[in-house]
Amino acid sequence: MLPYGRQSIDDDDIAAVVETLRGDWLTIGPQVAAFEKDLEAWTDGVGVAVVSNGTAALHTAYAAAGIRPGDEVVTSPMTFVATASTAIAQGATVVFADTEDDTANLDPAAAQAAVTGRTKVIAAIDYAGHPAEYDELRKVADNAGALLLADAAHAIGSTYRGRAVGSLADLTTFSFFPTKNLTTAEGGAVAALDPVILDRARKFRSIGMVREQDRLRHPDVGGWHQEVHEFGLNYRLPDVLCALGRSQLKRLGGFKSRRTELVARYHELLADVPGLRLPVQRAWVDPAWHLYPVRVLDGRRREVFDRMRAAGIGVQVNYIPVYWHPVFEDLGYRRGMCPNAERFYAEELSLPLFPALTDADQDRVVAALHEILG
Ligand SMILES: *Cc1c(COP(=O)(O)O)cnc(C)c1O
Numbered sequence: 453m454l455p456y457g458r459q460s461i462d463d464d465d466i467a468a469v470v471e472t473l474r475g476d477w478l479t480i481g482p483q484v485a486a487f488e489k490d491l492e493a494w495t496d497g498v499g500v501a502v503v504s505n506g507t508a509a510l511h512t513a514y515a516a517a518g519i520r521p522g523d524e525v526v527t528s529p530m531t532f533v534a535t536a537s538t539a540i541a542q543g544a545t546v547v548f549a550d551t552e553d554d555t556a557n558l559d560p561a562a563a564q565a566a567v568t569g570r571t572k573v574i575a576a577i578d579y580a581g582h583p584a585e586y587d588e589l590r591k592v593a594d595n596a597g598a599l600l601l602a603d604a605a606h607a608i609g610s611t612y613r614g615r616a617v618g619s620l621a622d623l624t625t626f627s628f629f630p631t632k633n634l635t636t637a638e639g640g641a642v643a644a645l646d647p648v649i650l651d652r653a654r655k656f657r658s659i660g661m662v663r664e665q666d667r668l669r670h671p672d673v674g675g676w677h678q679e680v681h682e683f684g685l686n687y688r689l690p691d692v693l694c695a696l697g698r699s700q701l702k703r704l705g706g707f708k709s710r711r712t713e714l715v716a717r718y719h720e721l722l723a724d725v726p727g728l729r730l731p732v733q734r735a736w737v738d739p740a741w742h743l744y745p746v747r748v749l750d751g752r753r754r755e756v757f758d759r760m761r762a763a764g765i766g767v768q769v770n771y772i773p774v775y776w777h778p779v780f781e782d783l784g785y786r787r788g789m790c791p792n793a794e795r796f797y798a799e800e801l802s803l804p805l806f807p808a809l810t811d812a813d814q815d816r817v818v819a820a821l822h823e824i825l826g
Contacts, residue, residue: 453761453764453765453766454764454765454766454804454809454813454816454817455631455766455804455806456631456743456766456767456768456802456803456804456805456806457630457631457632457742457743457768457804457805457806458630458631458806458808459630459631459635459806460703460707460806460807460808461635462703464699464702465696465699465700467699468695468696468698468699469692469695469696469699471695472691472692472694472695473692475691477691478690478691478692479688479690479691479692480688480691481691482691483691483692483694483695483698484502484688484689484691484694486694486698487502487689487694487695487697487698487701488500488501488502488641490697490698490701491618491626491641491643491697491701493701494608494609494616494618494701494704495616495617495618495619495624495643496615496616496618496619497619498618498619498624498643498644498645499643499644499647499650500618500641500642500643500650501641501642501644501650501653501654501657502639502640502641502689502694502697503639503640503641503642503657503687503688503689504638504639504640504657504686504687504688504689505627505628505629505638505639505640505687506532506534506605506625506626506627506628506629506632506640507534507537507538507627507640508640508657508685508687509625509626509627509640509641509642510534510535510538510539510603510625511538511541511542511685511687512625512642512653512656512657512687513601513623513625513642513644513653514538514539514541514542514544514573514601515542515652515653515656515684516623516642516644516649516650516652516653516656517572517573517599517601517622517623517649518572518652519539519542519543519544519572519573520542520543520544521543521544522543522545522570523542523543523544523545523570523571523572523573524544524545524546524547524568524570524571524572525539525544525545525546525547525571525572525573525574525575526547526548526549526563526566526567526571526573526574526575526598527539527546527547527548527549527558527574527575527576527577527603527774528548528549528550528551528557528558528559528575528576528577528790528793529548529551529773529774529775529776529789529790529793530551530556530557530577530579530771530773530790530793530796530797531577531579531603531771531774532605532770532771533771533774533777535575535577535603535774536548536774536775536780537779539573539575544572544573545570546774547566547568547571548566548773548774548775548785548789548790548793549562549563549565549566549790550562550789550790550791550792550793551579551790551792551793551796552585552792553792553795553796554732555579555582555584555732555734556579556580556745556792556793556796556800557576557577557578557579557582557583557584557585558574558575558576558577558584558585558589559792560585560588560589560591560592562790563576563589563592564592564595567592567595567596567598571596571597571598572598572599573598573599573600573601573623574589574592574593574596574598574599574600574601575601575602575603576589576600576601576602576603576621577602577603577605577606578602578603578604578605578606578607578610578617578739579606579743579745580606580731580739580741580742580743580744580745580770581606581607581609581610581633581711581739581740581741581742581743582607582610582731582733582734582737582739582741583602583607583610583611583612583617583620583737583739584602586600586602586612586620586621587613589621593622599621599622599623600620600621600622600623601621601622601623601624601625602617602618602620602621602623602624602625603625604617604618604624604625604626605625605626605627605629605632605640605742606632606633606742606743607633607739607740607742608626608632608633608634608704608740609633609704609705609707609708609740610737610738610739610740611737611738612736612737613736613737618643619643619645621645622644622645622646622649623642623643623644623645623649624642624643624644625640625641625642625643626640626641626642626643627639627640628640628641628693628697628700631742631806632742633704633707633708633711633740633742634697634700634701634703634704634707635696635697635700636689636693636694636696636697636700637693637696638693639689639693639697640689652682655681655682655684656682656684656685656687657684657685657686657687657688658684658686658687658688659680659684659685659686660680660681660682660683660684661678661679661680661684662678662679662680662681663678669681704740706807707740707807708740710807711740711741711742711805711806711807712740712741714741714744714805714809714814715731715741715744715805717811717814718730718744718803718805718814718818721814721815721818722746722818722821725821725822725825725826726825726826727748727749727750727752727825728746728747728748728749728821728825729746729747729749729799730746730747731744731745731746741805742805743770743802743805744802744803744804744805745770745800745801745802745803746800746801746802746803747796747799747800747801748799748800748801748825749799751798752825753769753798753799753800753801755824756801756821756824756825757769757801759820759824760801760817760820760821760824763820765804765816765817765820766804767801767802767803767804768801768802769797769800769801769802770800770802771797772797773790773793773794773797775787775789775790776797803817804817
């Protein structure tokens with residue numbers, strides 16, 4: 453089966469991991485800070501804390517933002533469930549706001565309409581790698597006195613009005629799962645504009661442990677002493693995986709170019725397939741495309757999904773609207789709340805897209821679609 457997404461691991465990646473395995477530090481060693489430093493080249497210098505996965509990155513970001521019971525988080529339902537579920541883990545109430553019809557990103561006007569006096573975070577998603585409308589969302593967040601969060605699990609390497617994803621929101625989260633734009637097997641990161649918030653993120657991912665002598669409440673106990681001031685979890689990313697991430701980062705520019713080429717090729721080769729709507733791109737963004745999400749019209753998505761899978765082409769659907777998950781139904785969320793997102797879900801199909809996809813593989817995908825819809 454041709455997958456819809458796949459990692460790209462080369463001999464340098466393997467050598468970097470092996471070298472770290474032979475060294476002194478498998479975790480909490482020098483590769484962690486080095487990977488964080490390297491990531492800053494992709495966030496326009498904004499500080500980064502690496503964590504164990506993208507879900508942990510979201511949980512850490514909400515914790516660092518100070519999300520507590522009674523707070524509200526406004527987000528879009530067109531995302532992976534973790535964007536919302538980790539806010540609920542912090543005790544927040546999640547308020548869903550609808551998406552733009554064409555990009556499937558959080559609609560700033562809908563976000564504005566969802567804001568209340570309790571809104572603490574507005575969380576946008578860079579769906580498929582296409583950055584959300586950050587200048588507009590910034591106004592909404594500032595007016596609400598809320599922090600702006602970007603779930604950029606799809607979008608490391610993308611830019612918006614010439615600025616890097618990672619520098620656009622108060623908090624940005626990344627995932628390094630194998631299907632994403634770069635991988636550490638499992639891994640993730642939080643970028644934060646405010647160094648105080650970044651420090652809270654670093655504490656949260658490390659059990660909340662305070663070791664700095666000048667910050668201890670009881671500084672004279674002895675050299676072994678450390679303290680917990682706020683609860684945290686163990687969301688650390690080990691050195692072995694940070695070494696893999698550093699090696700992968702060297703290739704991120706190349707991954708982005710190949711993804712860009714493949715997207716241009718899909719645009720061209722699928723332009724005349726009837727009943728298909730292709731993804732759009734705003735003039736002011738330069739996406740590192742993670743997905744190629746087409747829309748299958750006329751109620752034929754399920755048929756196309758099944759026939760593509762039967763032909764050995766691993767298409768995917770991204771995503772079921774978050775509040776359709778039974779756990780949200782049980783909390784009282786009802787279908788119909790975000791019609792654009794629901795219509796998008798009903799039509800969406802992600803075609804294979806990853807750096808090692810060959811032109812021949814892609815031709816096969818295109819031929820199968822022509823055959824089914826042509
Ligand atoms: C992948 C993903 C996550 C979660 O990342 P993991 O590393 O799989 O935990 C969160 N949000 C979005 C939009 C994602 O695509």
